[in-house]
Amino acid sequence: MAETNEGSPAAAAELTGIAAVTGIAGLTEADRAEALALLRAVTEADGVSPVSESGRLALMHGRAEESHVIRREAGKLVGYLYLGPPDEDQNRAAELCVAPPARRRGIGRSLIEAALAGTAGALRVWAHGSLPGAEQFAARLGFAAIRELRLMEAPLTGGSASVLTAPQPPEGVEISTFRPGEDEDAWLALNARAFAHHPEQGSWTLDDLAEREAEPWFDPAGFFLARSAEGLIGFHWTKVHPAGAYGPDRVGEIYVLGVDPQAGHRGLGRLLALVGLQHLAQSGLGNVILYVDGDNTAAVRLYQSLGFGNRAVDTMYERRGVKA
Ligand SMILES: CC(C)(COP(=O)(O)OP(=O)(O)OC[C@H]1O[C@@H](n2cnc3c(N)ncnc32)[C@H](O)[C@@H]1OP(=O)(O)O)[C@@H](O)C(=O)NCCC(=O)NCCS
The missing domain is CATH 3.40.630.30 (Gcn5-related N-acetyltransferase (GNAT))
Structure with missing residues (x-):
């Protein structure tokens, strides 16, 4: 039987600069625009999007029972975590990123803590592209790899x-x-x-x-x-x-x-x-x-x-x- 963290991600709101909300109605237009801009900046810096298509669509259109966690520093949005709806076992899947200049200052950890506070079952986190930093971050925070999604490619001309x-x-x-x-x-x-x-x-x-x-x-x-x-x-x-x-x-x-x-x-x-x-x-x-x-x-x-x-x-x- 898994240990649980009852409650909503808002329970972690006392962490400095963290806002955790359920539903996009809890985000301002500026929050959403800045979160989308952060996703673009991180994609450019890391060469891979930190959030899947469904996470991006959730930020644009909303999803039942979803949560969003944002972290601001000096007014600027520097961290974002999308927490998907619970499955039948109360497990939830998250995707997160931190602005490259703000990394290694505990922001990723604080986003994960807020997500754990809002998850009654297991917390799952996608590391798109399995970047070395993400691997070490996950290991440091006590996460274990449970699933792999392969990105495959083929040439359409010449090769095949x-x-x-x-x-x-x-x-x-x-x-x-x-x-x-x-x-x-x-x-x-x-x-x-x-x-x-x-x-x-x-x-x-x-x-x-x-x-x-x-x-x-x-x-x-x-x-x-x-x-x-x-x-x-x-x-x-x-x-x-x-x-x-x-x-x-x-x-x-x-x-x-x-x-x-x-x-x-x-x-x-x-x-x-x-x-x-x-x-x-x-x-x-x-x-x-x-x-x-x-x-x-x-x-x-x-x-x-x-x-x-x-x-x-x-x-x-x-x-x-x-x-x-
Ligand atoms: C992974 C990511 C979210 C980490 O955010 P962060 O704010 O830099 O992480 P934190 O400062 O909270 O790091 C907590 C611990 O994780 C480990 N860690 C984090 N990044 C690391 C890196 N690049 N190399 C080695 N260890 C790392 C360290 O042990 C760190 O503690 P320390 O700095 O005291 O040594 C950030 O690098 C990122 O946005 N990456 C691109 C998106 C991504 O891969 N998301 C999936 C995450 S599973």
Whole structure:
């Protein structure tokens, strides 16, 4: 049985310069703008974003039961932590960063203490890019690595010509693209079936989908659906990142690829992957990335067979609720 820290992150508010709030309504417009600016500055300095897409969307649109912790020094926002909603075991996942000039002064530790105060179960922390500083910070604060998310990449031109030709779909399967306003419910049901055991992806709601559809990068022409007489059985949602996000040029992404477990093992995952990669190549992209759980052996093998290699690893650390 884990030790717990009852209460809200506001319990840590007595720490100097720390403000911990539940819901974005507790943040001012200036807080949010400065937190987003801090994320941009840290991304530039470290070469990797300290917060995932869902953390950034939460800061922009809010999430039920989320918390945000900010740390100011001389009025300037120098630290930010996003604390996601509790899961059924009361565990919560955080992402945090400290402005590079303000590091090694205990600010990261104070953000973690505030998050521990608001977490009844285990506190989990993502270290995107597994930077050496993050690794040592996590170890110093008593966290242990529990999960790895691999960032894989492949060239779309030159290196892996095999990815450029998608085969014909099997008899009775049709490939089309996502129709906004029509396919949402069927896609959410399929996504929940395909990612039933995935801690984040399988629980997407209509709001999660609508937020992505409203993002400037959303393009239904790159969101492929496989349909049979039974309805939707698979999908491949691609994304295009602007120059600067993953290197000097625009980069494509296998954003989410999923197949109905009932329709699995018939080559549909490979087919859908190839359809999307072909689309990205035809859009003039030279490189494609994807994120996959390190222990998802089936997916890792599929991607390796398509020419993907490891580029970086995100590590999730966990600490049971005892004070840092
Ligand atoms: C990781 C990060 C949040 C640490 O913030 P910070 O305010 O510099 O950390 P603290 O000053 O509270 O450090 C607490 C302890 O962690 C360890 N630590 C932190 N950064 C370290 C580094 N770069 N190298 C070695 N040890 C480090 C030290 O033991 C430190 O105590 P000390 O300074 O008394 O020796 C910050 O470097 C950062 O924003 N990194 C980029 C985002 C990121 O990786 N986030 C995921 C964190 S798991």
